[in-house]
Amino acid sequence: MMRETRLLGLLLLFCMIAAPATAFAATSGPSPIPPPPNFQLSTNVTTLCKGLVNNVPISIRTPVGASTMQNVELSITSTRSAYTVGNGTVSAVNITANLTKTVNMQVFVSLNASSLISTGIAINYQYLTLYSDSEVRNISFGVETCPTPLTISILPKVLISGKIENITLNLTNNGKTALNYISMHASVPNMDGTFLGIQPIQVRAIPPRNSVNLGESVFIYSNASQSFPMNFSISLYNGTQIEQIAYNPIVLSSGIINITPSSVTISPQKPTAGGIFSISLVLTDVGTAGASTVTVAPLPTAGFEPYGSNSTFVGDMQADVQTPVTLTLTSLTSLKAGNYVIPVRINYLNNLRQNLSTTVEVPVAIGGSASTFNALSAAARQYGSSRGSASLILMVALAIVAVVFILLFLRERKGYMLLKDEHKRLKEHAKERPTK
Structure with a gap:
């Protein structure tokens, strides 16, 4: 009996010590979280306009018996085509149970939105002052292009x-x-x-x-x-x-395409009328973008015709890269000697596949015709031949004159020497004759 009384006393003492701690834990710990308030959302807007800010009235209410929802905020989620204008949220402040509250949400719809978008509206709120929670409701809208002012x-x-x-x-x-x-x-x-x-x-x-x-x-x-x-x-x-x-x-x-010739060479340097000559160009794109399908062709010019192909295909040209091109032409035999200009057109495509062109003017100096040149060459050769014969005859004549002059000079010289010797002999003979 004493033992049972002692155990009962210990149990009573334990209960007296544990009771304040349990009461403290009950008052200071988290209260049970009530079930969600089950917000109800609706709107009378069914269609939104692309590229515009749309005013969407949102009606929100909570069921009967729910607590007052505090600091309620709405925001759009789970879509890339619609955005809330401003800081991304719309405040509904407090919502009383069984009452409906309407807020205006300014929604911008992007121009690339599809004809139907389904977006989620997140509802963040507090209840019983200390606790917060969130819910998501889905709303769908049709999207169309609307006339704008x-x-x-x-x-x-x-x-x-x-x-x-x-x-x-x-x-x-x-x-x-x-x-x-x-x-x-x-x-x-x-x-x-x-x-x-x-x-x-x-x-x-x-x-x-x-x-x-x-x-x-x-x-x-x-x-x-x-x-x-x-x-x-x-x-x-x-x-x-x-x-x-x-x-x-x-x-x-x-990009900028600027094809210009960095050098121009004419071969031969002075073509003859009726002859064939070539124009060699070194093209350089001094722009910022490359050109594709580049072709080079001389434009029709009086007195000149392409020799062979009418144009030369170059292909792709990169910026700041030199590309050599050679055109072969022939001139008419009736073309007069002088200075001429042959326009050369450069056609190309840019990155948008637009057909563009630029023109380069090439100066060409034309000499006499080939037949005239040949006639002049023959005449020159004939003239040179006749002139060479005359020179030879003249040289022979001069040589003969010189020989005659030398012979005459020697003859005169010999006679002079004979006379001088005879005069000397007579003078000495006179000295030897005795005087009377």
């Missing part, structure tokens, strides 16, 4: 890469009311180029059925894509409310 066109539609391009933006008001306080931010993808000038672009007003042309400058990188979008985010006042519009027109990019 403002349209934009771009000129030119093909931009040259590697340089600053001046473009014209044509803003047209297609509506029946004036558009005021237009603010437009223009951009291109970072890898393709950049807009120059002040952003955003401001236009005070555009009257109904009128247009405004804006001159802007954009630098296109030399390695820009062959096609890329120009992005325009526009905010305007349509007479009743602020409206936001987005445009993403596509423009094309083409």
Whole structure:
């Protein structure tokens, strides 16, 4: 009995010690999380417009008996075609049980959205002040292209890469009311180029059925894509409310192709009329992009005709690479001697497969005809032959005259020497005769 009484006392003491700890744990630990409030979402909007900010009213309510939901926020999830404008969330503040609350969600739909999009709307909330949770509801919308009061066109539609391009933006008001306080931010993808000038672009007003042309400058990188979008985010006042519009027109990019001859050689240097000659060109593309399917051909020129093929196929040319080309022509025999210009056309395709061309003028000096040259050569040879015979006769005559002159000179010299000797002999004979 004493033992049982002692055990009962120990058990009572243990209960007295454990009771405060249990009570403390019950008051300070997490309370059981109630079941989800099962939000109900609905909207009367069934179709959204591409490239525009759409106002979508969302009605949200909780079932009977649910707690008041606090700090309720809505956001779009699980889609790449629709975005909530602003910080990405819309606040519904508090929602009382069995009551419906409507909030307006501004949703932008991209231009490449499909005709039907299904998006999830995330609901983040708090209940019983301390606890937070979230739910997701799915809503589907049809998507279509809607008429807008403002349209934009771009000129030119093909931009040259590697340089600053001046473009014209044509803003047209297609509506029946004036558009005021237009603010437009223009951009291109970072890898393709950049807009120059002040952003955003401001236009005070555009009257109904009128247009405004804006001159802007954009630098296109030399390695820009062959096609890329120009992005325009526009905010305007349509007479009743602020409206936001987005445009993403596509423009094309083409590199600079500048094919020029670095050297021109005529062989022979001065062709004769009726003869065959060649024009050798060393072509160099001093631009930023290569050309394909390059052909070179002389244009029709009076007095000259292609000898053989009318054109020469070169193929592809890379920038800063020299390519030799040779054209062979013949001139008419009736062509007069003088200086002529033969135009040579270079045809090629750019990266957009556009057929382009440039023309090079090649100066050519033509001498006399081949027949005239041959006649002149024969006459020269005949003249040289006759002239050589006359020279020979003249030389022989001069030699004869010289011989005669020498003989006469020697004869006179011999006579003079004989007379001198005779005079000397007589003088000595006179000295030997005795005087009386």
